[in-house]
Amino acid sequence: MRSAVRMMLTAGGVWLALAASAAPAGDAPLDAARVRAACLNALGKRSGAIAVVDIQGEQCLACVPDGACGVKHPPGSIAKLVTTHAGLLSGRIRENTTFECRGAIRIAGRIYHCSVPGGHGRLQLPDALSRSCNIWFYQAGRRIGKKAILRSWKLLGVTVTQDNSDGIPIERLAAAGEGLLVSPLEMAAICRTIALKKDVPGSPCRTLAEGMEEAVAHGTAQALAGLPARPAGKTGSPEHSADPARRHGWFVGYAPRDRPRIAFAIFCLEGNAYSSAVPVADKMLRNLFPAKPGGPR
Structure with a gap:
């Protein structure tokens, strides 16, 4: 069984910055082995990467496949x-x-x-x-x-x-x-910062969080609106060739939006956000935050 790993995200010290702004104690971190299994299952045979970090502490809960989360796109x-x-x-x-x-x-x-x-x-x-x-x-x-x-x-x-x-x-x-x-690890770290500071008066992260929550409720990630995880996030579909129809897919965010426990970044090669990264997020989040009796499915 793999345990959670403390990681320096960049040579410049992204993880040091995260450690300095650690959140107060709250829900226990999700089990790293369970998070990794959920990520691998959600990614399936797609080429890409998923990074998941713990909101409360300094743990990188999953980076799959190994080594792929530091590759920039x-x-x-x-x-x-x-x-x-x-x-x-x-x-x-x-x-x-x-x-x-x-x-x-x-x-x-x-x-x-x-x-x-x-x-x-x-x-x-x-x-x-x-x-x-x-x-x-x-x-x-x-x-x-x-x-x-x-x-x-x-x-x-x-x-x-x-x-x-x-x-x-x-x-x-x-x-x-x-x-x-940018790498998935870097984007997961950015989303963690947003989740940590979203309730700080005057912080740009308040507006960022509002936009990310609205993206799921009514915007580009509306396909995730009914999830029990209640995520907040942002889609991205960058072009990568002379053919504008050829795109990669991103979905980055945090969950649950009201009491965040994880921040994550999902990157999929050859597939826009809506056809690749958002469905992967759906499967991953359903595995990590299953429906409660009487709750949304």
């Missing part, structure tokens, strides 16, 4: 979490900041379309995050700026010394993290 729309953090921390956007999504926008001579034909209309920050509106975040990125966004990646523990974002339009950096790479 394009973030896609999970980058919107960090862009939101940057905007709120810098004061350049607020929770009530409003931009209009008309369905398309021109960036560096190219037209980018919204995922919703005709656009989302006027959105404020929490709705833009829960619906993952690229056009809202393109406009927010122009206001926030590259320096603030890269600073938040570093503050949240992601090493960007190999930054390839030079020449990338700020809009694409803001909405999809284009030019950056």
Whole structure:
């Protein structure tokens, strides 16, 4: 039986930062062997990785397959979490900041379309995050700026010394993290930070948590809305070739949302978030937080 392992997530000390902000004692950590088995079962034959960390302490409860959780990949729309953090921390956007999504926008001579034909209309920050509106975040990125966004990646523990974002339009950096790479372990650590600080007055994590909870309740991860685990999370479907239809899938978050016990990051090769990472999350969370008699299934 495997025991929980204390791990340094990056050479720069992501795990040290987590240790310094440990949560008060609460529910006992989930058994690491059980978490690992649930992750392996949920991932099945898919190529990808799952990282699960304990909210209360410093334990990495699962990293499957072995070694895969430290491999970095394009973030896609999970980058919107960090862009939101940057905007709120810098004061350049607020929770009530409003931009209009008309369905398309021109960036560096190219037209980018919204995922919703005709656009989302006027959105404020929490709705833009829960619906993952690229056009809202393109406009927010122009206001926030590259320096603030890269600073938040570093503050949240992601090493960007190999930054390839030079020449990338700020809009694409803001909405999809284009030019950056991130690992499942790093994203699980970011989600743990959000879960720990979501009730702290004035923290950007309060707004991040609201958007992640809404993403499951009414947004891009609505397929998970009925789970007993009551997760909060963010989807991402980064392009990885000249063919925009070819994408990887991310789902990152924490559960349960009211009293978080785990933070996690799921990455699936060759499959967008909705067809790969979200179904994997569904299976993993059902195994870890089974339905109680009379409760949601």
